[in-house]
Amino acid sequence: xxxxxxxxxxxxxxxxxxxxxxxxxxxxxxxxxxxxxxxxxxxxxxxxxxxxxxxxxxxxxxxxxxxxxxxxxxxxxxxxxxxxxxxxxxxxxxxxxxxxxxxxxxxxxxxxxxxxxxxxxxxxxxxxxxxxxxxxxxxxxxxxxxxxxxxxxxxxxxxxxxxxxxxxxxxxxxxxxxxxxxxxxxxxxxxxxxxxxxxxxxxxxxxxxxxxxx
Numbered sequence: 001x002x003x004x005x006x007x008x009x010x011x012x013x014x015x016x017x018x019x020x021x022x023x024x025x026x027x028x029x030x031x032x033x034x035x036x037x038x039x040x041x042x043x044x045x046x047x048x049x050x051x052x053x054x055x056x057x058x059x060x061x062x063x064x065x066x067x068x069x070x071x072x073x074x075x076x077x078x079x080x081x082x083x084x085x086x087x088x089x090x091x092x093x094x095x096x097x098x099x100x101x102x103x104x105x106x107x108x109x110x111x112x113x114x115x116x117x118x119x120x121x122x123x124x125x126x127x128x129x130x131x132x133x134x135x136x137x138x139x140x141x142x143x144x145x146x147x148x149x150x151x152x153x154x155x156x157x158x159x160x161x162x163x164x165x166x167x168x169x170x171x172x173x174x175x176x177x178x179x180x181x182x183x184x185x186x187x188x189x190x191x192x193x194x195x196x197x198x199x200x201x202x203x204x205x206x207x208x209x210x211x212x213x214x
Contacts, residue, residue, distance in 0.1 A: 150175025
């Protein structure tokens with residue numbers, strides 16, 4: 001089973017003073033999606049952006065917005081993120097009282113649902129919901145802050161999902177660089193969320209190329 005490799009740069013590592021320019025640069029460099037990390041300061045120990053910023057981002061790119069909600073009870077906020085212009089919305093199994101209801105609401109509002117697990121959460125926690133999602137996001141670092149080191153044990157979760165027959169997108173987020181991207185892709189991932197590896201490189205085209213197999 002072959003999947004097109006999708007590069008989804010995380011704006012968490014971008015320069016927010018010139019965010020529109022940063023997004024245009026990675027779009028020109030050949031990125032496929034824009035990854036947006038939303039944190040509420042409760043589910044994870046950091047506070048980032050909300051629907052208002054996403055609405056502004058929507059105006060400056062036609063690329064799909066890959067929105068990762070690291071917030072408690074995201075079902076209460078799905079409509080706001082849909083209205084803001086999100087295309088894919090991923091929620092955490094650990095953050096929802098009713099995961100299925102949350103995923104179904106995303107689908108009902110016309111967007112593509114995804115489910116994510118933290119590094120210490122067994123992938124089996126996501127299995128009951130595979131039939132309701134287009135994407136599974138494997139966190140390869142503890143969510144909350146960029147620039148962390150890739151946890152190689154997360155690769156086993158990717159391989160397990162493919163062995164189970166999951167044919168949707170498998171996204172990996174955290175510590176992605178040329179070396180760790182290769183490990184994730186070989187295991188069956190097809191979406192690479194990269195922050196510092198892209199926004200930390202002045203040559204964005206070279207950065208994107210380094211993540212894809214030659």
